[in-house]
Amino acid sequence: MKKKMVSLMLAGAMMATLLAGCGSDGAADGAAATGTETEATEVSDTTEAADTTEEADTTEAADTTAAGGTFKIGGIGPLTGGAAVYGVAAKNGSQIAVDEINEAGGINGMTVELNFQDDELDAEKSVNAYNVLKDWGAQVIDGSVTSACSIAVSEKTWQDKVFQLTPSGSAVDCVQYDNAFRICFSDPNQGIASAQYIGENGLASKVAVIYDSSDVYSSGIYEKFAQEAANQSFEIVAAGAFTADNKTDFSVQLQQAKDAGAELIFLPIYYTEASLILTQADSMGFDVQFFGCDGLDGILGVENFDASLAEGVMLLTPFAADATDDLTVNFVKEYNDRFGETPNQFAADGYDTIYTIKAAAEKAGITADMSNEEICTALSQAMTEITVNGLTGEGITWDASGEPSKAPKAVVIKDGAYAAM
Amino acid sequence: MKTKTGGLSKTTKSDLITYGMVILAYIIVQLLVSTGHVSSLIQGLLVPFCTYAIVAIALNLTVGILGELSIGHAGFMCVGAFTSAVFSLAFKQTMPSAPRFLIAILIGAASAALIGFLVGIPVLRLKGDYLAIVTLAFGEIIKNIINALYLGVDSRGVHFTMKDALSLNIEEDGLVLIKGAQGVTGTPNDSNFTVGIVLLLVTLFIVLNFIHSRTGRAVMAIRDNRIAAESIGINVTKYKLIAFTLSAALAGVAGVLYAHNLSTLNALPKNFGYNMSILILVFVVLGGIGNIRGSIIAAVLLTLLPEMLRGLSDYRMLIYSVVLIAMMIFNWSPNAIFFRKRLQQRLTAGRETEKEEA
Numbered sequence: 076m077k078k079k080m081v082s083l084m085l086a087g088a089m090m091a092t093l094l095a096g097c098g099s100d101g102a103a104d105g106a107a108a109t110g111t112e113t114e115a116t117e118v119s120d121t122t123e124a125a126d127t128t129e130e131a132d133t134t135e136a137a138d139t140t141a142a143g144g145t146f147k148i149g150g151i152g153p154l155t156g157g158a159a160v161y162g163v164a165a166k167n168g169s170q171i172a173v174d175e176i177n178e179a180g181g182i183n184g185m186t187v188e189l190n191f192q193d194d195e196l197d198a199e200k201s202v203n204a205y206n207v208l209k210d211w212g213a214q215v216i217d218g219s220v221t222s223a224c225s226i227a228v229s230e231k232t233w234q235d236k237v238f239q240l241t242p243s244g245s246a247v248d249c250v251q252y253d254n255a256f257r258i259c260f261s262d263p264n265q266g267i268a269s270a271q272y273i274g275e276n277g278l279a280s281k282v283a284v285i286y287d288s289s290d291v292y293s294s295g296i297y298e299k300f301a302q303e304a305a306n307q308s309f310e311i312v313a314a315g316a317f318t319a320d321n322k323t324d325f326s327v328q329l330q331q332a333k334d335a336g337a338e339l340i341f342l343p344i345y346y347t348e349a350s351l352i353l354t355q356a357d358s359m360g361f362d363v364q365f366f367g368c369d370g371l372d373g374i375l376g377v378e379n380f381d382a383s384l385a386e387g388v389m390l391l392t393p394f395a396a397d398a399t400d401d402l403t404v405n406f407v408k409e410y411n412d413r414f415g416e417t418p419n420q421f422a423a424d425g426y427d428t429i430y431t432i433k434a435a436a437e438k439a440g441i442t443a444d445m446s447n448e449e450i451c452t453a454l455s456q457a458m459t460e461i462t463v464n465g466l467t468g469e470g471i472t473w474d475a476s477g478e479p480s481k482a483p484k485a486v487v488i489k490d491g492a493y494a495a496m
Numbered sequence: 497m498k499t500k501t502g503g504l505s506k507t508t509k510s511d512l513i514t515y516g517m518v519i520l521a522y523i524i525v526q527l528l529v530s531t532g533h534v535s536s537l538i539q540g541l542l543v544p545f546c547t548y549a550i551v552a553i554a555l556n557l558t559v560g561i562l563g564e565l566s567i568g569h570a571g572f573m574c575v576g577a578f579t580s581a582v583f584s585l586a587f588k589q590t591m592p593s594a595p596r597f598l599i600a601i602l603i604g605a606a607s608a609a610l611i612g613f614l615v616g617i618p619v620l621r622l623k624g625d626y627l628a629i630v631t632l633a634f635g636e637i638i639k640n641i642i643n644a645l646y647l648g649v650d651s652r653g654v655h656f657t658m659k660d661a662l663s664l665n666i667e668e669d670g671l672v673l674i675k676g677a678q679g680v681t682g683t684p685n686d687s688n689f690t691v692g693i694v695l696l697l698v699t700l701f702i703v704l705n706f707i708h709s710r711t712g713r714a715v716m717a718i719r720d721n722r723i724a725a726e727s728i729g730i731n732v733t734k735y736k737l738i739a740f741t742l743s744a745a746l747a748g749v750a751g752v753l754y755a756h757n758l759s760t761l762n763a764l765p766k767n768f769g770y771n772m773s774i775l776i777l778v779f780v781v782l783g784g785i786g787n788i789r790g791s792i793i794a795a796v797l798l799t800l801l802p803e804m805l806r807g808l809s810d811y812r813m814l815i816y817s818v819v820l821i822a823m824m825i826f827n828w829s830p831n832a833i834f835f836r837k838r839l840q841q842r843l844t845a846g847r848e849t850e851k852e853e854a
Binding site: 198 | 682
């Protein structure tokens with residue numbers, strides 16, 4: 076009897092939640108964006124779309140400036156868990172851009188609204204987040220921040236014909252469909268560019284690589300680096316892999332590199348592990364050059380890390396927080412004021428994503444009453460025609476494949492700051 | 497000597513309620529979907545509901561019926577997911593989707609069963625906590641092997657390596673199926689709600705009939721008293737292995753459903769690590785150990801809950817945990833059970849007096 080009652084109760088609860096999921100049908104249709112106020116409340120009843128304070132702000136702004144309706148951008152990225160630092164940065168960067176655009180009068184007179192959903196670095200959750208945004212009435216997707224999630228979401232946006240621009244999904248397959256574009260370099264591009272840079276500038280003749288074989292980003296870069304190395308004037312003498320479960324002690328990989336006589340170690344990894352590698356190489360007395368990709372950006376800010384060890388480290392990065400151009404300086408200051416930390420490349424990618432959407436939307440003449448499919452077709456076309464000067468590159472252009480074309484900037488750490496090479 | 501209620505035995509009636517519940521839920525959802533009353537979120541969650549319900553039933557077979565604690569079921573799911581995804585990707589262009597998916601399901605189930613059988617041989621000699629720890633380790637091993645595995649196919653045959661994608665030496669026209677940590681990309685999206693429900697019903701049919709079969713009763717006898725079971729000539733190892741292998745195979749089926757619902761498949765701690773194994777165990781414990789129907793309801797409820805809490809943004813996972821604790825207490829604390837019983841008595845007493853008055 077007891078079991079029966081419990082199961083009845085749970086079944087009841089299940090049906091109630093299923094029924095509670097109904098009724099947001101109107102909001103799922105992005106075309107009806109003019110009646111935003113009523114729809115927004117309708118959605119909050121059903122899916123309880125994340126009504127954060129920022130959003131409340133933008134909705135208020137909609138009251139005052141929305142002559143042309145609202146333009147809804149849905150963001151997806153990991154906001155909780157181990158990768159939260161990337162998702163939160165992209166979210167914050169995007170939010171700054173959205174607020175700036177709204178202050179300046181919006182896109183084609185439309186107020187921009189950003190709803191950023193958590194995907195916990197899980198492809199399945201990422202699709203859930205996308206569905207939440209679809210119910211909310213998102214017209215374009217800013218995301219996902221990570222590669223695997225981005226691929227999973229692009230499958231759905233392709234089916235639904237929703238325009239997708241990922242700030243930092245760097246795996247090749249992220250932009251396999253015509254509706255998907257990206258802001259960051261793809262992994263192969265970074266690997267090839269790094270190999271060419273090392274080879275053409277004659278930085279070393281014997282190179283060792285330490286990479287994270289359990290990480291898509293790291294192994295993706297390494298693969299192409301190794302392929303391109305065959306065409307260059309240096310040889311890879313050692314390749315040491317580590318995994319996410321075992322990323323605190325690098326003495327084996329360093330010893331291997333040392334024994335092989337490496338003059339330069341290529342680190343296609345993130346800065347947390349890189350800071351450990353630098354410290355351990357120093358304590359081993361292994362004097363060697365280091366070369367990294369955009370993942371190394373942020374190494375100077377690692378807590379308890381002796382920044383003087385990073386002297387002379389070279390990295391190819393599209394964004395350096397210490398750059399002195401006006402755009403970067405203003406962005407870094409604004410980010411610091413609002414979130415109390417120095418932005419990393421994910422924040423810059425997030426910021427550029429929103430401005431790229433703006434540029435494309437203005438080029439294509441997007442209005443709030445267009446359907447998602449019309450917006451998608453128009454934006455995909457416009458993306459190939461625009462040129463964006465962003466934080467992560469000057470004069471970025473796109474081709475139909477979705478890949479951005481921009482020059483990687485090589486910087487070297489000198490006196491505790493980035494200097495151009 | 498059975499107590500007959502309306503011509504059906506009590507267990508048959510209970511089973512029919514379980515089937516009926518699933519079929520009813522399917523009909524209601526399909527009606528709502530066709531009339532456009534279901535949000536995209538719920539539509540997207542329908543397949544995960546089936547996936548997690550199936551794996552919860554599979555684990556309940558091990559935990560509830562066999563009476564052994566396994567926290568490696570995400571590992572079996574992982575095996576089923578990857579083997580079937582590799583098959584589907586390899587034959588993506590050359591086979592129509594329906595037979596391909598059917599074969600994928602069979603391959604997923606068979607490979608998970610094989611691994612379950614191999615793991616079961618040494619592991620089922622252990623009892624209680626030891627078994628839990630070994631299955632935990634097994635789940636992690638599977639995840640790590642897949643993260644290091646590169647598999648490709650070209651005109652010269654199948655290549656695999658544990659080093660990196662370059663060492664595969666794939667020809668230009670070849671296809672890399674598993675790219676180490678990058679996993680499998682481009683799996684066809686064959687899963688849908690109808691397939692999920694059919695698989696769930698098949699799982700229910702297998703498990704419920706297994707429980708009531710001669711083998712099932714032998715398994716339960718071992719669970720209740722191993723020595724007594726041995727003394728009447730039950731082959732303990734054989735029956736334990738049968739139940740464990742079946743449980744692994746069904747977890748593999750859930751993996752197949754999972755893999756064909758998304759176009760990317762990575763073995764992350766999040767989806768196939770021990771966190772997932774523990775979550776599956778939570779489904780089983782919340783739904784009631786040995787209670788198949790409860791597992792389904794708990795799996796659906798706990799898959800839905802974090803999505804329903806999205807409105808709380810940053811506090812989402814915190815509230816999720818609190819709600820989970822509250823549900824556990826309400827369901828299984830002796831005081832709460834007593835309270836519910838009293839409430840129920842009062843309600844039935846009230847109904848009886850109403851009847852008398854009428």
